[in-house]
Amino acid sequence: MENRYKIFDGRRASSWKEAKRILENGTAFWPDRKNHAPIHQFTPSELEDLLEAGGFKPVKMYPSNLVWSLISSELIQHEIRSKKVLKEMTALEEKLRGDKNLLGCGYEIQFVAINSKRSS
Numbered sequence: 001m002e003n004r005y006k007i008f009d010g011r012r013a014s015s016w017k018e019a020k021r022i023l024e025n026g027t028a029f030w031p032d033r034k035n036h037a038p039i040h041q042f043t044p045s046e047l048e049d050l051l052e053a054g055g056f057k058p059v060k061m062y063p064s065n066l067v068w069s070l071i072s073s074e075l076i077q078h079e080i081r082s083k084k085v086l087k088e089m090t091a092l093e094e095k096l097r098g099d100k101n102l103l104g105c106g107y108e109i110q111f112v113a114i115n116s117k118r119s120s
Contacts, residue, residue, distance in 0.1 A: 006105065058111055059112045061112075064109070
């Protein structure tokens with residue numbers, strides 16, 4: 001699910017007005033403006049509430065593309081040519097995904113959930 005807090009890189013908001021609207025109501029739009037379908041950007045707690053309201057119990061939630069979201073794309077593009085650096089970035093990504101405090105930092109919030117009605 002799209003992460004509401006990761007909008008300031010031009011991916012969803014290219015102005016303060018757009019960023020403010022997304023932060024307030026969670027509705028973003030595609031950057032090319034040709035696709036007018038809205039994109040709902042979730043906060044971690046909204047996603048958890050949505051899952052629970054649908055009868056699911058979140059088992060695990062973690063941010064996606066965390067290293068990419070925290071480090072400038074220019075630096076990554078330059079450094080990623082090295083297999084050693086790519087391995088290090090991948091290992092760091094896996095380690096950081098376990099930190100619940102970083103859940104709102106990745107581009108998306110990924111999750112594993114079980115049907116709470118079936119697990120009873």
